[in-house]
Amino acid sequence: MILKLPDGRRSSILIGENIENLSNYLNSEKVFILTNPNISDLYSDIFPKKTTVITIPGGEKNKNLNTVLETIRQLIAAGADRKSVIVGFGGGIVCDMTGFIASIYMRGVKFGFVATSLMAQVDASVGGKNGVNCDGYKNMIGVFNQPDFVVCDPKTLKTLPERELKAGIAEVIKCGLIANNNLFSFIENNIDAILNCEEDKIYTVVNESVEIKARIVEADEKESGERKKLNLGHTFGHAVEKHSNNILHGEAVSIGLVIAAKISEQLNLITNEDFRRIQNVLKKTGLPVTTDISSANLLEAIGKDKKRENDFVHFVLNRGIGSSEIREISFDKLATLLEKALNAL
Numbered sequence: 001m002i003l004k005l006p007d008g009r010r011s012s013i014l015i016g017e018n019i020e021n022l023s024n025y026l027n028s029e030k031v032f033i034l035t036n037p038n039i040s041d042l043y044s045d046i047f048p049k050k051t052t053v054i055t056i057p058g059g060e061k062n063k064n065l066n067t068v069l070e071t072i073r074q075l076i077a078a079g080a081d082r083k084s085v086i087v088g089f090g091g092g093i094v095c096d097m098t099g100f101i102a103s104i105y106m107r108g109v110k111f112g113f114v115a116t117s118l119m120a121q122v123d124a125s126v127g128g129k130n131g132v133n134c135d136g137y138k139n140m141i142g143v144f145n146q147p148d149f150v151v152c153d154p155k156t157l158k159t160l161p162e163r164e165l166k167a168g169i170a171e172v173i174k175c176g177l178i179a180n181n182n183l184f185s186f187i188e189n190n191i192d193a194i195l196n197c198e199e200d201k202i203y204t205v206v207n208e209s210v211e212i213k214a215r216i217v218e219a220d221e222k223e224s225g226e227r228k229k230l231n232l233g234h235t236f237g238h239a240v241e242k243h244s245n246n247i248l249h250g251e252a253v254s255i256g257l258v259i260a261a262k263i264s265e266q267l268n269l270i271t272n273e274d275f276r277r278i279q280n281v282l283k284k285t286g287l288p289v290t291t292d293i294s295s296a297n298l299l300e301a302i303g304k305d306k307k308r309e310n311d312f313v314h315f316v317l318n319r320g321i322g323s324s325e326i327r328e329i330s331f332d333k334l335a336t337l338l339e340k341a342l343n344a345l
């Protein structure tokens, strides 16, 4: 699949590609693989020969400018130059950091990703958002810049911890809800096979999700309108994340999707039956669907959310299953809707 921007930039997204063919996409003498120790232990045997491997520490707490600086020092020491290609080989954290480092190293070198988590395959590797956290605030420093290529090999998900796989499925369900009723039904009907990482089922969910994201990014790369739809479930998802310890992003998004669906039902945009389907598919995946965080705490967290502009929130609502809309909702109205939604869960 090719992601084509209106100004001619292109990104090749190779879904179902065998990671062992990675060297076919590396047209440079000097290739640098950025990865983390976990992934390196599992996959170093298939890193192409004659590449320099740099490991960066994993975890959100290391996704910061100190790690960027340390990695840049290693690139300099290893002789990376403007003709080098940098490949991020790992989950979303590796991809976000690699894209950022490659965008600023010597004013920008070519880069690509081998996305090894479901979250990276369906979300982080596609769309050109790259960056790091600052003082606990997520993704505050970064750039928009598209990778040359993204390789998504379904078999890498077989080594992914199950909890991480489930967290990635939350984003797939989100994609189905935003734009593709058939993808949503496919997940309902095949959840066990997906959780077992059956390769043809994984191929379908990744392919359909990336298709949705790529088309949205083509229309609105910098998130001035349509791309905001990808934030379905994220307004309250981020709020849940801020008030929880040890919750994964996808798990928080799952709770955010249920809240958004309940609010959509209250606004008569979806039926109660649709709401139940959404809640059930998340439950069947093994994702959380309720929270005991108070509405006051969730609203307080949204107050600092980047998506709040003045006194309005751009809130993404379901419109049936497989369709969505962005509404400007006043902060006060949202507070009332949230209170009512939490009471109904």
Ligand SMILES: NC(=O)c1ccc[n+]([C@@H]2O[C@H](COP(=O)([O-])OP(=O)(O)OC[C@H]3O[C@@H](n4cnc5c(N)ncnc54)[C@H](O)[C@@H]3O)[C@@H](O)[C@H]2O)c1
Residues within 6 Å of the ligand: 036, 038, 039, 042, 058, 059, 060, 063, 090, 091, 092, 093, 094, 096, 116, 117, 118, 119, 120, 123, 124, 125, 126, 127, 128, 129, 130, 138, 139, 156, 157, 158, 159, 160, 161, 164, 249
């Ligand atoms: N740029 C974007 O548009 C975008 C979109 C979504 C998420 N993100 C970012 O992505 C990050 C989350 O990504 P993630 O969920 O992949 O987390 P992650 O990168 O931390 O990976 C999750 C865990 O799984 C391990 N792992 C990854 N692939 C594996 C494999 N094949 N086998 C075994 N273990 C494997 C990792 O080492 C890590 O421990 C966040 O920082 C988030 O901000 C960015």
Ligand SMILES: [Zn+2]
Residues within 6 Å of the ligand: 123, 171, 234, 249, 253
């Ligand atoms: Zn997300």
